[in-house]
Amino acid sequence: MxxxxxxxxxxxxxxxxxxxDNETELxxxxxxxxxxxNAFGHxxxxxxxNRDYNVESARQEGVENFYRINHLNQTYDYVRxxxxxxxxxxxxEMSIWECCELLNDVVDDSDPDLDExxxxxxxxxxxxxxxxxxxxxxxHLTALIHDLGKVLLLPxxxxxxxxAVVGDTxxxxxxxxxxxxxxxxxxxxPDYNNPAYNSKYxxxxxxxxxxxVMMSWGHDDYMYLVAxxxxxxxxxAGLFIIRYxxxxxxHRSGAYKHLMNEEDKENLKWLHVFNKYDLYSKSKVKVNVExxxxxxxxxxxxxFPAKLKW
Numbered sequence: 001m002x003x004x005x006x007x008x009x010x011x012x013x014x015x016x017x018x019x020x021d022n023e024t025e026l027x028x029x030x031x032x033x034x035x036x037x038n039a040f041g042h043x044x045x046x047x048x049x050n051r052d053y054n055v056e057s058a059r060q061e062g063v064e065n066f067y068r069i070n071h072l073n074q075t076y077d078y079v080r081x082x083x084x085x086x087x088x089x090x091x092x093e094m095s096i097w098e099c100c101e102l103l104n105d106v107v108d109d110s111d112p113d114l115d116e117x118x119x120x121x122x123x124x125x126x127x128x129x130x131x132x133x134x135x136x137x138x139x140h141l142t143a144l145i146h147d148l149g150k151v152l153l154l155p156x157x158x159x160x161x162x163x164a165v166v167g168d169t170x171x172x173x174x175x176x177x178x179x180x181x182x183x184x185x186x187x188x189x190p191d192y193n194n195p196a197y198n199s200k201y202x203x204x205x206x207x208x209x210x211x212x213v214m215m216s217w218g219h220d221d222y223m224y225l226v227a228x229x230x231x232x233x234x235x236x237a238g239l240f241i242i243r244y245x246x247x248x249x250x251h252r253s254g255a256y257k258h259l260m261n262e263e264d265k266e267n268l269k270w271l272h273v274f275n276k277y278d279l280y281s282k283s284k285v286k287v288n289v290e291x292x293x294x295x296x297x298x299x300x301x302x303x304f305p306a307k308l309k310w
Contacts, residue, residue, distance in 0.1 A: 066162060067167065071180075071183070072189055073163060073164070074164075074172060075172060076172045076197055078217065079217045089229055091156060091157045091158070092156060092157070094308065095300070096145060096304050097300060100145075100148065101119065102154060103118035104118075105154065106118045106153055118147055118150055120287065122143065122146070123144070125144075125277050126140050126141075126143035127287055138299075139237075139241075139270070140296070141234070141300065142242060146241060146245050146278070148226075149218070149219030149220060149222035149226070150165055152218075152222055153165050166218060166219060166246075169220055173197050173202045174197060174198075174200065174201055174203065174259075177249050177255040179255045181248065201258070207259070207261050209264060210261075210264050213256075218246065220244065220245060220247075221243060226308060226310055230309060233302075233303050234303050240264070240268075241271050251268065
């Protein structure tokens with residue numbers, strides 16, 4: 001059973017602190033200091049949660065090609081088929097921590113800020129949030145598990161191509177918004193000219209709630225299905241973060257709000273909190289896994305069964 005939590009009334013706060021005469025560092029709400037550079041040594045783009053997909057780098061061309069293929073293939077029918085297939089939960093049976101360890105073999109080709117093994121990103125995000133929100137243990141655990149769906153890249157989970165696992169997500173079954181990264185490539189998507197899917201609302205109704213909206217298939221939706229099917233007791237805000245943390249068109253650009261209901265609007269506040277830690281904690285500074293493992297094991301036991309079907 002999923003529980004609701006009382007929603008806070010806050011604004012997203014961040015400040016720049018001078019560290020040298022000509023340099024500043026970003027300090028988030030409770031004191032976590034943002035590294036000046038990402039895992040590639042490039043500057044993070046500005047002091048708001050954002051990613052720079054256009055910076056000239058060896059990785060940029062590969063990221064753009066990734067989105068061209070992604071936007072061509074993520075159709076409404078494709079997503080429906082994938083959700084039906086993976087809702088069977090017949091790929092594996094294991095604990096949350098065992099899944100975390102599997103991510104040592106995964107690198108996300110769509111991410112312009114990170115080339116470290118994914119378990120380090122999970123722990124960096126979780127530890128940064130833990131420092132600033134010490135009383136919200138559900139948020140610490142959500143940060144730890146938010147990317148576990150990337151196991152879809154591994155052979156035992158179907159070895160799906162990168163475009164079907166990672167990258168920014170967006171609704172299918174309605175018009176593709178121009179704010180979606182590299183949106184020009186949607187012109188090659190079969191749904192782009194299909195009148196059933198290319199209007200503002202498409203197959204949905206105003207205010208229907210995002211839970212009823214089909215999102216492009218990937219690790220976000222898969223982990224959301226895993227958590228729900230295995231009876232997690234995470235609050236609804238935790239599930240919202242897991243499913244929509246890559247939905248940048250919503251939480252960065254404000255697109256698709258016409259599909260949200262009141263619960264979505266409240267949970268979006270927590271997603272805004274989470275998002276900046278998800279982005280800005282990506283650095284070469286590694287977390288000692290064994291030091292923090294006992295704490296996160298206690299949270300896993302609190303919010304999940306010992307073994308989950310995947």
